[in-house]
Amino acid sequence: xxIIINIIIVFSMxxxxxxxxxxxxxxxxxxxxxxxxxxxxNYFNEIIKEYETQNKGIKIKWVDVPYDxxxxxxxxxxxxxxxxxxxNLSADxxxxxxxxxxxxxxxxxxxxxxxxxxYLPNALESCTFKNQLVALPWYLNTxxxxxxxxxxxxxxxxxxxxxxxxxxxxxxxxxxxxxxxxYAIFWNIGKDSYLPMLLESxxxxxxxxLLTKALFNSKESIELISEWMDLYKTGYLPSESLIKxxxxxxxxxxxxxxxxxxxxxxxxxxxxxxxxxxxKNTDIAPPVVGKTGLHELAAMSISVMxxxxxxKLAVDFALYVTNNLNQLKFCKLATIYPSTISAxxxxxxxxxxxTIETRARVMGAKLLPDAVRxxxxxxxxxxxxxxxxxxxxxxxxGLGNIPVRQALNxxxxxxxxxxxxxxxxxx
Amino acid sequence: MKSNKAYLFLLPAFMFLILFxxxxxxxxxxxxxxDYNLINEGQFTFLSNYSKLLSDEVFWIVLVNSFLFIxxxxxxxxxxxTLALMLRESNKTSKFFRSVYFFPVVTPLVISGIIWRWxxxxxxxxxxxxxxILGSDNVKWLSQYPINxxxxxxxxxxxxxxxxxxxxxxxxxxxxxxxxxSATLDGASRIQKVVHIIIPQIKPILTFVxxxxxxxxxxxxxxxxxxxxxxxxxxxxxxxxxxxxxxxRFEFGLSSAAGVLLFILTFxxxxxxxxxxxxxEQ
Numbered sequence: 252x253x254i255i256i257n258i259i260i261v262f263s264m265x266x267x268x269x270x271x272x273x274x275x276x277x278x279x280x281x282x283x284x285x286x287x288x289x290x291x292x293n294y295f296n297e298i299i300k301e302y303e304t305q306n307k308g309i310k311i312k313w314v315d316v317p318y319d320x321x322x323x324x325x326x327x328x329x330x331x332x333x334x335x336x337x338x339n340l341s342a343d344x345x346x347x348x349x350x351x352x353x354x355x356x357x358x359x360x361x362x363x364x365x366x367x368x369x370y371l372p373n374a375l376e377s378c379t380f381k382n383q384l385v386a387l388p389w390y391l392n393t394x395x396x397x398x399x400x401x402x403x404x405x406x407x408x409x410x411x412x413x414x415x416x417x418x419x420x421x422x423x424x425x426x427x428x429x430x431x432x433x434y435a436i437f438w439n440i441g442k443d444s445y446l447p448m449l450l451e452s453x454x455x456x457x458x459x460x461l462l463t464k465a466l467f468n469s470k471e472s473i474e475l476i477s478e479w480m481d482l483y484k485t486g487y488l489p490s491e492s493l494i495k496x497x498x499x500x501x502x503x504x505x506x507x508x509x510x511x512x513x514x515x516x517x518x519x520x521x522x523x524x525x526x527x528x529x530x531k532n533t534d535i536a537p538p539v540v541g542k543t544g545l546h547e548l549a550a551m552s553i554s555v556m557x558x559x560x561x562x563k564l565a566v567d568f569a570l571y572v573t574n575n576l577n578q579l580k581f582c583k584l585a586t587i588y589p590s591t592i593s594a595x596x597x598x599x600x601x602x603x604x605x606t607i608e609t610r611a612r613v614m615g616a617k618l619l620p621d622a623v624r625x626x627x628x629x630x631x632x633x634x635x636x637x638x639x640x641x642x643x644x645x646x647x648x649g650l651g652n653i654p655v656r657q658a659l660n661x662x663x664x665x666x667x668x669x670x671x672x673x674x675x676x677x678x
Numbered sequence: 679m680k681s682n683k684a685y686l687f688l689l690p691a692f693m694f695l696i697l698f699x700x701x702x703x704x705x706x707x708x709x710x711x712x713d714y715n716l717i718n719e720g721q722f723t724f725l726s727n728y729s730k731l732l733s734d735e736v737f738w739i740v741l742v743n744s745f746l747f748i749x750x751x752x753x754x755x756x757x758x759x760t761l762a763l764m765l766r767e768s769n770k771t772s773k774f775f776r777s778v779y780f781f782p783v784v785t786p787l788v789i790s791g792i793i794w795r796w797x798x799x800x801x802x803x804x805x806x807x808x809x810x811i812l813g814s815d816n817v818k819w820l821s822q823y824p825i826n827x828x829x830x831x832x833x834x835x836x837x838x839x840x841x842x843x844x845x846x847x848x849x850x851x852x853x854x855x856x857x858x859x860s861a862t863l864d865g866a867s868r869i870q871k872v873v874h875i876i877i878p879q880i881k882p883i884l885t886f887v888x889x890x891x892x893x894x895x896x897x898x899x900x901x902x903x904x905x906x907x908x909x910x911x912x913x914x915x916x917x918x919x920x921x922x923x924x925x926x927r928f929e930f931g932l933s934s935a936a937g938v939l940l941f942i943l944t945f946x947x948x949x950x951x952x953x954x955x956x957x958x959e960q
Contacts, residue, residue: 323925330716351717351928434801442908490800494821494908508802635926643910650821 279310280561280568281335283325285551288315294584298577302568309564322347329353334556336565337572342377342629345386345552350632354385355555360566370573374590377550377624386552387573388590390581393615393622394538394546397504397518398511401532406431406510413511413536417449420539421478427510428487435510437503440479441493441646443638445513450475451625453541457641458628458666463674465666467641468659477655480648493649505529513538515549516586516611535611537618548622550590586611588619595619633669640665703941709934716930727935736911737919737936741943743827744916747895750831750838754891755884758839762846763872776847780840787837791904794833795820798905823913826906833901838894842887849883850876885955892951893944916940 287295299311314335316324322344328334340348348354357366366375366384374388396413403412406427414420420436427435440446447457447467453475456466466472482488489503497514504512505526512518516535523530538546553572555565571577578589579597586608589595600616603609628637644662647653710727712720731737761779765772782790797805798819806816819829853876861871877884899917911919916936924933 326716326925326928347928351715353717439908490816490818491821491908494906496908503802506802633927639911643912646910650818650823 276310277561278308278564279312280337280564281312281314282568282572283321283335283338284313284315285321285339285341286315286318287339291581291584294581298572298580302571306567311568329556329558332558334558336556336559336561337569338554338556339389340386340552340554342550342552342624343635345378345554346380346629346632346634348554349380349383349385350634353557355557355559355562355566357384357387357555357566357569358382360563369575369592370590371592371595371620373548373620373623374550377548378552380630386554387569389551389553389573390578390587391551391590391619391622392515392517392549392587393618394513394549395516395611395615395618396511396513396536396538397516397522398534398536399504399507399529399532400534402431402433402507402510410534410536414539415537417453417475417539417541421482424482424487433510434487434489434503434508436512437489437495437500437509438492438513439495439497439500440483440488441649442496442642444642444645445497446476446479446645447628447641448547448625449479449541451541451627452543452545452547454543457626458631458670460627462628462631463670465663465670468656468663473656473659476645476648476659480645480655483649493646516608516615519586519608519611533607535607535614537614544621545625546618546622547625548619550624586615588616631670631673633673636669637666640669706934706937709930710938712931712934714931714934715928717928720931723931727931728939730932731935731939737916739912740914740916740919743912743914744896744898746824746827747831747834747898747915748892750834750895751888751892753831754835754838754842755887757835758842758887759846759884761839761843762850763876765843766847766850776844779843782837783840785837787900787904790833790837791901794829794836794905798829820906821909823909826909826913830898830901830905833905834895834898837901838891842891845883845887846880849880853879881955885952888955889948889951893948896944896947897940 282299284295295313299313302311303309318341325334325338325344325348334353345354363384366387370388371391374391375384378384378386378388398413400410403409407430408427412423414423424435427433438445450457450467450472453471455469455471455475458465458467479488483492489509491499500512500514501518501521503509505522507526507529519530519533519535522533540546553569555562555569559565573590575589575591575594578591579594579599581587582589582594583599588600595616600612603613628634631637640662644653644658648655648658709720711722711724713723713726714720761775765776765779797803800806800816800818800820803819805819809815809817818825820826857875857879858871861875866874897917898915899921902914902918903921906913911922917940920933920936920940923929923936
C-alpha cells in the first residue's frame with residue numbers, strides 16, 4: 252500500500268511540474284510570430300540579439316507558430332494563463348482577439364499624434380478597433396494583378412487588355428473564355444469571399460458606420476452580385492470558386508490553368524520557386540478597383556496581450572520590432588511593405604531595375620497609401636459569424652439556386668439579428 | 679498481496695485515464711452549462727446552450743449528415759472482409775497485397791486529402807476527365823451536397839479498409855482448419871463455408887469492427903476538414919460543427935453542449951449495436 256501512495260505522490264508531482272513548466276521570469280519577453288521561421292530565422296535572431304544588447308538583462312524568447320494553428324495555440328495559452336507578451340496577428344486574428352478584449356490599447360502609452368507621425372495613417376486605421384489601437388502596424392501588403400503574358404498573347408490579348416476595373420474584369424473573363432475555352436481567373440467568391448471587398452470598392456456599403464444595420468441587399472449590391480453569380484452559373488468561373496478559399500488562388504495560376512490572378516506581389520517569389528516556366532512569362536499590373544478606386548490593405552500587426560505581466564517591456568519591444576530600421580531590413584528580404592512613413596520613402600521602394608520584383612515593389616509602394624481596410628464589419632467581434640453567413644448566402648445562390656435577392660435578404664436579416672444583439676449587450 | 683501488486687500495474691494507466699479522460703469529460707459537461715470562451719470567466723446559463731443547439735436548423739442537418747456517414751460502415755466491412763478472405767493464405771503474393779492495401783492506413787491523412795482533392799477536382803480532376811471522355815458533364819464532387827458527402831465516404835473507405843482487413847485476417851487465423859475441411863468433405867461451396875462457418879466464428883470480431891467503425895463514422899471530422907473545407911456547414915458533420923463553434927468562434931459552452939450530445943448519441947448507438955449483435959448470436 253505504501254508503494255502505491257508513493258507512486259501517486261511522485262506522479263502528482265510530475266504532473267504539477269509539467270503544468271508549472273512555463274517561465275514567468277520578469278525579464279523575459281515571449282514573442283510569437285506567424286509562420287516566419289525558418290525562412291527569416293537570421294533576421295529575427297539578429298534583431299533580437301541587438302535588442303538584448305541595447306537592453307541589458309532583458310531576454311527575448313522568440314516562438315514561431317504555424318499560421319493554421321496560431322489561433323488555437325494563442326487561445327489555449329490565454330486559457331492556461333501563460334499568454335505570450337508580444338504577438339504577431341493578421342487582420343482576422345486581430346479582430347477576433349480585440350473582440351475578446353484580450354489586447355492592450357497602445358493609446359494608453361502613446362498619443363495618436365506621436366504615432367501618426369511614424370506610421371502610415373491607413374496602417375494605423377487597420378489596427379484601430381472601437382477607437383482603441385490594439386496593435387502596432389507591422390509589415391503590409393497590397394494587391395496586384397499577376398498575369399501570364401504568353402497565355403494572353405496566344406488568346407490575342409496584349410498588356411493594354413489587362414482589366415483595371417471590376418467591370419472590365421467581368422468583360423475580360425467572358426471574352427477570354429469565349430476565345431480560348433479556358434478560365435481567365437480563379438477568384439474565391441463563396442469562401443472567404445472577395446465580393447464584400449468588390450462591393451465596398453464599388454462604393455456599396457456592406458454595413459452602416461455604427462455597425463448596427465447590414466446594407467448589402469441594396470439594388471446596386473444585388474446587381475453586382477448577380478453579375479458575378481451569372482458568371483459562375485454560365486461556366487465562366489471555375490466550379491470550385493464557390494468552395495475554395497483565397498489560399499488556393501495561386502495554385503491554378505502556377506499550373507498554367509488560368510491567365511491571371513488578383514493577389515499580393517509577395518506571391519511572385521512562390522511562382523518563381525514553384526513554376527519557373529510560368530514565372531518567365533509573368534508580368535504585373537495594378538489591382539482592379541471599383542468606382543471608389545480603393546483597394547484592400549493586408550496588414551500584419553504586433554500586439555501586446557492584456558494578460559501580460561510585463562506590459563511596459565512588451566510595448567517597448569513591439570515598438571522596436573516595428574521601427575523604421577527593422578521594418579526596412581525585413582522588407583529587403585521579401586516583397587512586403589513597411590508600415591512606417593520613413594521606411595516607405597526609402598529609395599528601395601522608389602527605384603526599379605526593371606526586374607519584375609522591383610517593378611512590383613515600386614508599384615505596390617505607390618499604391619499603398621490608397622489601400623484601406625475595406626470591410627468595416629471586420630471590426631465586429633462576431634465578424635467570422637457575419638462572414639460565414641454572407642459566404643453561405645453566396646454558396647446557396649450558386650449551388651442551391653436560391654434567387655440572389657432572397658439569399659441576400661435572408662443574410663441581411665441574420666446579420667441584423669447579430670448586430671442588434673451586440674448593441675444590446677454593449678448597453 | 680498478489681492483488682495489491684496487480685493494482686500497482688494498473689495504477690499508471692488508471693491515473694492517465696482519470697487525468698486525461700474522465701476529468702476533461704466532466705469539465706466538458708460543466709462547460710456545456712456556461713456561456714464560456716476560454717478567456718473570460720464563464721457565465722452560468724443552465725440549459726440555454728442545449729436549447730440554442732436544438733433550435734438550430736444547421737445542428738439537425740449536421741446530425742443527419744453524421745448518421746449518413748454510417749452508410750460507410752457496411753461497405754467498409756464487406757470490402758475489408760472480402761479482401762481478408764482473399765488474402766488469408768500466407769504466401770508471397772498475399773503478403774505483398776496485404777502491404778499494398780494497408781498503405782492508405784499509414785499514409786498521412788493530409789497527403790491522402792491532397793491526392794483525393796486532385797482526383798475529385800471539379801474542373802481539372804482526373805475523375806471528371808474520364809467522365810467527360812464518356813460524354814457526361816462534370817460532376818460537382820466537392821461542392822454539391824450530398825455528392826460531396828459521398829466523396830468523403832469514398833475517402834473514408836479507402837483509408838480504413840486496410841486496417842479492418844488486418845483485424846479480420848487476425849480473426850480468420852484462429853478459425854480451426856478442421857471445420858472448413860470437414861465442410862469441404864461434406865460438399866459445401868465456398869460461399870456456404872463463408873456464411874455458415876467463417877462468419878459465425880468471427881462474430882465477436884465483426885461486432886467489434888461494426889461498433890468501432892460506426893462510432894468512428896459518427897465522429898468523422900478530419901476527412902471533411904481536408905476534402906471539403908470550404909463548403910457550408912450544412913454539408914458537414916457534427917464534429918465539424920463542434921470544431922467551428924469552439925476553435926473558430928470561441929463558443930466553448932455551445933461546443934461543449936454539442937460534444938455532450940454527441941457522446942450520448944455515440945454511447946447509445948454503440949450499446950444498441952452490441953445488443954443487436956448479441957441477440958443475433960443467441
